[in-house]
Amino acid sequence: MAKKTQEFTPAWYHEVAPEDTYRAILKWGDPNTFKAPKKGLYRLMKENFGLTDDDFKTKYKTGLEKVKLNIPTKLSPGQISVFEEIVGSENVKLDELTRLKTAYGKTMLDAMRLREGIVENLPDAVLYPRSKEEIEKIVAYCNEQLIPLYVYGGGSSVTRGVECVKGGVQLDLRQHFNKVISFSERMQTITVESGMSGPQLEQVLNNAVKEFGASRAYTCGHFPQSFEYSCVGGWVVTRGAGQNSSYYGKIEDIVLSQEYATPGGIIKSDMYPANATGPSIDEIMMGSEGAFGVLTHVTLRVFKYMPENRCRFSFVFKNWEDGVNAAREVMQGEFGFPSVFRLSDPEETSVAMHLYGVAGTPLDTLMKLGGYMDGERCLMLGFTEGEKHFSKNVFRQIKKICRKYHAMYTTGIVCKSWEHGRFTDPYLREDMGDFGLMMDTLECSVNWDNFMEVYEGVRKECKSREHAIHMTHMSHFYPQGVNLYFIFIAKIDEIPEYLAYQGMILDNIQRYGAAMSHHHGIGKMTAPWLEAQVGRNEMELYRTLKRHFDPNNIMNPGGTLALDLPDEEKRDCTRTQ
Numbered sequence: 001m002a003k004k005t006q007e008f009t010p011a012w013y014h015e016v017a018p019e020d021t022y023r024a025i026l027k028w029g030d031p032n033t034f035k036a037p038k039k040g041l042y043r044l045m046k047e048n049f050g051l052t053d054d055d056f057k058t059k060y061k062t063g064l065e066k067v068k069l070n071i072p073t074k075l076s077p078g079q080i081s082v083f084e085e086i087v088g089s090e091n092v093k094l095d096e097l098t099r100l101k102t103a104y105g106k107t108m109l110d111a112m113r114l115r116e117g118i119v120e121n122l123p124d125a126v127l128y129p130r131s132k133e134e135i136e137k138i139v140a141y142c143n144e145q146l147i148p149l150y151v152y153g154g155g156s157s158v159t160r161g162v163e164c165v166k167g168g169v170q171l172d173l174r175q176h177f178n179k180v181i182s183f184s185e186r187m188q189t190i191t192v193e194s195g196m197s198g199p200q201l202e203q204v205l206n207n208a209v210k211e212f213g214a215s216r217a218y219t220c221g222h223f224p225q226s227f228e229y230s231c232v233g234g235w236v237v238t239r240g241a242g243q244n245s246s247y248y249g250k251i252e253d254i255v256l257s258q259e260y261a262t263p264g265g266i267i268k269s270d271m272y273p274a275n276a277t278g279p280s281i282d283e284i285m286m287g288s289e290g291a292f293g294v295l296t297h298v299t300l301r302v303f304k305y306m307p308e309n310r311c312r313f314s315f316v317f318k319n320w321e322d323g324v325n326a327a328r329e330v331m332q333g334e335f336g337f338p339s340v341f342r343l344s345d346p347e348e349t350s351v352a353m354h355l356y357g358v359a360g361t362p363l364d365t366l367m368k369l370g371g372y373m374d375g376e377r378c379l380m381l382g383f384t385e386g387e388k389h390f391s392k393n394v395f396r397q398i399k400k401i402c403r404k405y406h407a408m409y410t411t412g413i414v415c416k417s418w419e420h421g422r423f424t425d426p427y428l429r430e431d432m433g434d435f436g437l438m439m440d441t442l443e444c445s446v447n448w449d450n451f452m453e454v455y456e457g458v459r460k461e462c463k464s465r466e467h468a469i470h471m472t473h474m475s476h477f478y479p480q481g482v483n484l485y486f487i488f489i490a491k492i493d494e495i496p497e498y499l500a501y502q503g504m505i506l507d508n509i510q511r512y513g514a515a516m517s518h519h520h521g522i523g524k525m526t527a528p529w530l531e532a533q534v535g536r537n538e539m540e541l542y543r544t545l546k547r548h549f550d551p552n553n554i555m556n557p558g559g560t561l562a563l564d565l566p567d568e569e570k571r572d573c574t575r576t577q
Contacts, residue, residue: 010056012036012431022063025101026114028426029229035427040354045437049467049491059434061115061493069096073124074167079145083127083169086137091128091176099123102170105157106226106426107525108440108502111433112495121163121558123150123170130176132193132296136261139294142169142554143263149554151290153195154230158441159523161238161289165558171294173233180204181297183212189256189271190218191299194233198223201232205302217305221248224519228423233295238521239287243422246331246477247339247385250519252286254301260285262293262549271299284545289521290556291563292549309388310339311395312412314381315402316372320345322405323378324474328448329401331477336394340415341382341477345455348471348487349379356417363410372408380407381415436493442505444514447481455484457512462505467491476518483518507573527562532572 014034017023024031046052073094083092099122104110129135142149148168155162164170173195181191192201201220208214222242224230236258241250248254257271269281285292317323323343331337344352353359367377384394399409429439446454455472462470468490476483492498506529510516516529531539546563559565
């Protein structure tokens with residue numbers, strides 16, 4: 001019998017990077033956690049990019065060089081002394097390595113710059129405030145001294161939201177500013193400091209019986225892909241969405257009250273479930289991305305934790321159109337909404353079948369025999385939750401609608417496979433980047449009326465580039481529309497080439513009539529497209545608010561939300577009628 005040839009596996013770098021290297025800073029999440037592309041994805045990339053195993057035998061631009069900078073702080077000794085008086089000398093960091101650790105977020109551009117040792121926009125100091133009062137003092141002093149002030153929460157921004165373009169001070173909220181202020185079981189609310197991380201919040205709520213003497217366990221209901229390494233404040237100021245948002249809502253549906261320290265004074269919204277007392281302070285402040293002030297305290301609605309009532313499901317449709325129509329009917333059925341709800345297009349479905357271990361199995365063969373062909377079929381997955389009978393009824397109604405569109409029920413096992421890796425996909429970027437492969441995402445919000453035009457138009461432009469993989473899924477569903485999430489993998493290792501490709505996709509998201517962001521926010525990355533989307537008069541309203549809260553433009557300056565973006569950097573790709 002012929003001996004089976006062992007398949008080549010690249011020598012992925014799965015070691016803890018030394019703390020003083022660029023690699024340690026660009027790495028996503030846990031330093032001890034790694035995720036290499038599975039063999040199916042590896043083969044797909046070679047096939048699409050015209051590569052061979054030989055192309056994966058030599059790494060380059062790994063970012064393993066030691067950080068060596070010569071960028072002294074621009075703060076005066078007197079200014080440093082004041083900050084030390086406010087937060088304590090141990091909570092003022094001036095060394096270059098600490099400053100670099102909070103200089104970038106987690107965009108693809110950030111990773112590419114760090115791989116090349118490119119250091120831009122370093123803060124002059126990193127401060128670790130311990131209380132709301134300390135933050136208020138810092139804001140007031142920075143305003144008096146005209147020192148730019150930025151806020152670093154979990155560091156998971158994918159829009160260049162935390163980047164200190166004008167230098168100044170970076171507030172790092174992770175170390176101390178992460179405590180529970182109050183919990184009310186009667187109101188089902190919790191008030192926390194804005195630096196509390198997702199896992200910290202969920203752990204406290206799941207253990208509410210022990211922590212607060214509550215009668216039961218609770219959940220926050222907000223689980224973005226960055227959940228493990230993002231914080232409550234970041235969710236709020238970017239108007240984020242968790243993967244369960246079709247049931248729990250986006251963060252603006254979960255927030256009940258906020259408090260901000262702004263150069264113009266303290267802003268605190270009320271805590272009523274609803275009112276008719278003028279424009280909403282909460283809505284004005286959410287989405288401000290640190291440009292109006294520092295979010296200090298936030299009160300969130302919480303929900304009963306009932307994982308035992310989840311009904312997981314997955315269906316495979318013969319084509320994209322059937323899947324889209326079924327998803328729309330589910331959201332317009334008025335029987336309740338699923339919690340997690342996702343529909344992948346044919347290309348993403350093909351990759352998913354490899355990732356979830358379905359490709360090449362008897363189930364794969366059965367699907368093909370039934371007419372669910374690779375390259376055409378589409379995967380829907382998710383789960384329902386809530387009260388037991390409610391969850392079961394929503395599941396039954398989803399199943400009924402999917403049968404109407406001739407979908408094959410593939411059980412909840414596929415959904416469990418997705419859950420297993422729901423927070424870990426960003427780790428893939430590190431291994432791929434070692435070989436000059438770029439993996440990135442962009443997302444937008446669309447209405448059902450223009451859904452197909454946006455999907456087909458943007459995808460067509462994405463695929464105009466040869467040797468690239470483009471995947472799309474729908475997530476965060478509504479009766480009126482949906483979030484479209486584009487994932488692209490390409491052989492790009494030069495920053496100008498990457499920026500040109502990303503800009504082309506953003507141009508076409510706007511050109512085909514979608515909102516520039518559904519939940520990532522705008523930051524400094526997407527800011528050039530913002531004014532053309534919301535309108536010139538509407539942008540002036542934002543700027544008027546900015547002048548009220550921050551007349552000296554010390555809060556997150558340098559292009560955030562296009563508030564101080566030069567006209568020559570703005571892009572208008574809206575269609576002319």
